[in-house]
Amino acid sequence: MLKNFKHKTLVLLFFVSIITGCSLQEEPLPEASSDSATSMSNAIVSITFDDGNADNYLIRQALADNNLHATFYVVSGFTGSAGYMSLDELQGLYEDGNEIGGHTLSHVSLGDVRGTDLQNEVCQDRANLMDFGFEVVSFAYPYGYYDEESMAAVRDCGYTNARIVTGGPQEFQWENPYELKAMPYVVGDTDVAKLKRYIQEAAHEDAWAILTFHHICDYCDKFSFRYDQFVELSEWLGEQQHYGLKVMTVGEVIGGEVQPAVLP
Numbered sequence: 001m002l003k004n005f006k007h008k009t010l011v012l013l014f015f016v017s018i019i020t021g022c023s024l025q026e027e028p029l030p031e032a033s034s035d036s037a038t039s040m041s042n043a044i045v046s047i048t049f050d051d052g053n054a055d056n057y058l059i060r061q062a063l064a065d066n067n068l069h070a071t072f073y074v075v076s077g078f079t080g081s082a083g084y085m086s087l088d089e090l091q092g093l094y095e096d097g098n099e100i101g102g103h104t105l106s107h108v109s110l111g112d113v114r115g116t117d118l119q120n121e122v123c124q125d126r127a128n129l130m131d132f133g134f135e136v137v138s139f140a141y142p143y144g145y146y147d148e149e150s151m152a153a154v155r156d157c158g159y160t161n162a163r164i165v166t167g168g169p170q171e172f173q174w175e176n177p178y179e180l181k182a183m184p185y186v187v188g189d190t191d192v193a194k195l196k197r198y199i200q201e202a203a204h205e206d207a208w209a210i211l212t213f214h215h216i217c218d219y220c221d222k223f224s225f226r227y228d229q230f231v232e233l234s235e236w237l238g239e240q241q242h243y244g245l246k247v248m249t250v251g252e253v254i255g256g257e258v259q260p261a262v263l264p
């Protein structure tokens, strides 16, 4: 029955294609949008949020409406406390296809903790997030601080990758997935035009633009981005996906198996 239906459909499509001169394949989309001279298909964008701030939840709908998935690096020790997202909110984001990553147990700079304290901050945080029900592969260094010992701790705790805060766009041939380069922090005076330029720069260089957000609010913090700006950016990113731009979580770009939790 299904086979017969499929056969008839194909025959019909064949004749339609002869009549209209169209191929059975989808029409190719234009190479670039009106405000971009470079093909967006050369770039990947990752939207990342640090700290798990409560105001981040405001943009859940904007992400979903535009078919975007972001990476939220969460401080598990702060989850549910004043100013931070609740577990329910994190689970809602995760169910939508967003990624939950680690950002230590108590937001310490990894240069200030060594040995078992370092292990505890990184491994216990990841174990907590795994206990919450998330598959956790991505990490972001608090304050962007990292060195050989902290990179090794992140790897040994089962993470497949870690993001720093400078040096972007990131090339696709990375030597070390534990120092993924990000575009400069989004700060109070960063506007949508600037973020578009970052992405166009990445497209020009065949590279990966990792954007780093902290707060979503009207200038409530030095590292904030307004809600209406985020909606505007999301709509633009949603549209650019039709021109080949890939918006992916960090974990999706890196790939690989999810390692079991490692207890400190």
Ligand SMILES: [Zn+2]
Pocket (backbone or CB within 6 Å): 050, 051, 103, 107, 141, 142, 143
């Ligand atoms: Zn942070």
